[in-house]
Amino acid sequence: MDKKNHIIEAAKGLIGRFGFKKTTMEDIARAARMGKATLYYYFKSKEDILREIIEREGNRLRKKLLEAVANGRNTREKLEKYTFTRFHFLRELGVYYRTIKDELYSHLEFIEKERKKFDRFDLDILEKILKEGMEAGEFKIKNPRYYAFLLLQAIRGLEFPILTGEALSFESREIDLDKALSTLLNILLYGISRSEA
Amino acid sequence: MDKKNHIIEAAKGLIGRFGFKKTTMEDIARAARMGKATLYYYFKSKEDILREIIEREGNRLRKKLLEAVANGRNTREKLEKYTFTRFHFLRELGVYYRTIKDELYSHLEFIEKERKKFDRFDLDILEKILKEGMEAGEFKIKNPRYYAFLLLQAIRGLEFPILTGEALSFESREIDLDKALSTLLNILLYGISRSEA
DNA sequence: TTTTCGACTCAAAAACCAAATTAGTCTAAA
DNA sequence: TTTAGACTAATTTGGTTTTTGAGTCGAAAA
Structure with missing residues (x-):
């Protein structure tokens, strides 16, 4: 749950700055300091x-x-x-x-x-x-x-x-x-x- | 002036139906039954x-x-x-x-x-x-x-x-x-x- | 068992190029 | 003064290749 929040926060910042399309899953993963595949453990897409x-x-x-x-x-x-x-x-x-x-x-x-x-x-x-x-x-x-x-x-x-x-x-x-x-x-x-x- | 009206009417119909981009000057000329160059005599673009x-x-x-x-x-x-x-x-x-x-x-x-x-x-x-x-x-x-x-x-x-x-x-x-x-x-x-x- | 990752796939988007359209011009004739 | 046919230059389109990025998988770490 805490990790989920962490991802959300990272994503929110990036999406706010660059928009949804421009923000890639790799970007989010990098910002949250974890591998891309990990995101898919917490979110389905x-x-x-x-x-x-x-x-x-x-x-x-x-x-x-x-x-x-x-x-x-x-x-x-x-x-x-x-x-x-x-x-x-x-x-x-x-x-x-x-x-x-x-x-x-x-x-x-x-x-x-x-x-x-x-x-x-x-x-x-x-x-x-x-x-x-x-x-x-x-x-x-x-x-x-x-x-x-x-x-x-x-x-x-x-x-x-x-x-x-x-x-x-x-x-x-x-x-x-x-x-x-x-x-x-x-x-x-x-x-x-x-x-x- | 009457010709101008005539062109406007033709253009209005076409643009209304197909949109501005889809309507070509040739379309308008055809609909107004005149050559394309004639349009440019009445309108600059x-x-x-x-x-x-x-x-x-x-x-x-x-x-x-x-x-x-x-x-x-x-x-x-x-x-x-x-x-x-x-x-x-x-x-x-x-x-x-x-x-x-x-x-x-x-x-x-x-x-x-x-x-x-x-x-x-x-x-x-x-x-x-x-x-x-x-x-x-x-x-x-x-x-x-x-x-x-x-x-x-x-x-x-x-x-x-x-x-x-x-x-x-x-x-x-x-x-x-x-x-x-x-x-x-x-x-x-x-x-x-x-x-x- | 739960969580993480690197390596992979495949569909979609970007980049590119050639061919076709089309806005706008010009000259000449009605 | 008005019209048009032929022309040009710029843009758009359509088709192809390349790249990107979402999502998966199997294995390993915790």
Whole structure:
């Protein structure tokens, strides 16, 4: 298990720097100071190593998100902590995500699977936040899961440029994303009319 | 000028069906029933034909959008007409856009230019809608252009899947985008709390 | 028994080259 | 002013060889 971690760490570094295709099994073996065949004792394929890395990163982010949300006192705070956490994690992972995305023309099924898992998680957590808001009497909506979905897409509209590596710019200045996110939350919660009240 | 239109139409059909690279100048010449050299009398290069097509489509969309918005009686209606028009145009153009995007690994500068032109246009029109809303006493915000920007990004979050060709799905059912867009506008205008009032 | 490795295979990718296409030009004629 | 046929130079294609790298195996070390 400890060895497995060791391999994962080595692989993560290399893949992050050079991309998945450019990183060879020999490279990983060398970085982990062991023979190539040994890797196959712990992992059944090169793809399997990537699968594990992605799975772990996913779990790490989910854990972070749950912790972040737990600390919020009301809907506003929870949403803010949620989006910020998500956001900084994505930024941190950005390069990684992109190199992999670019290389894997053919999207691997486990990446697709992880993406779906995350979609569900996002919806679950947002739905929960909305339901708690309703219980606290903050507002009343009929279909919280549908609302969660719309919120999620709206938020993604802002974070999308990060994933593609473009800068989000407004009036040709690069934008402060935390601030933008915060204002967007205000709009979503209170509406344009009341968002500055 | 009429000949130019004729060429553009021929080219548009072919490029739409087979993509930009697969369509040869001879193909276009044949479809327009003229010699290849004639094309070069009207256009300085193959790229130049594409440039003109894109520019024209852009103008057509902008015109449609202006018309749509002009018919709205209040902010809500204007935004709805705006987003719906945008949206259906994008869907119609989807295939076109995608084949070109896929082929032009290297993004051409005139496409980038058109994209920027559109960004500005979007901001301008949304800002105008918001300002008119303020004048009508519907709401009061400090920085309408910044708000226009946030609105735009939020809306893009919903329409993005169209551009990439994915279906936007919620709970594994494909979603009615007009309806989703409409609800999102409610949220943006009135806030979650009041969006169902 | 569990773990590691060097040496091997084979499928896929890179490198290479020749042949064919095709964007763009030119000259001349309608 | 507009059109076209013949031409060129650059790019793309298709087919071949070479190299690389994922994955296996059997033996040895721990």
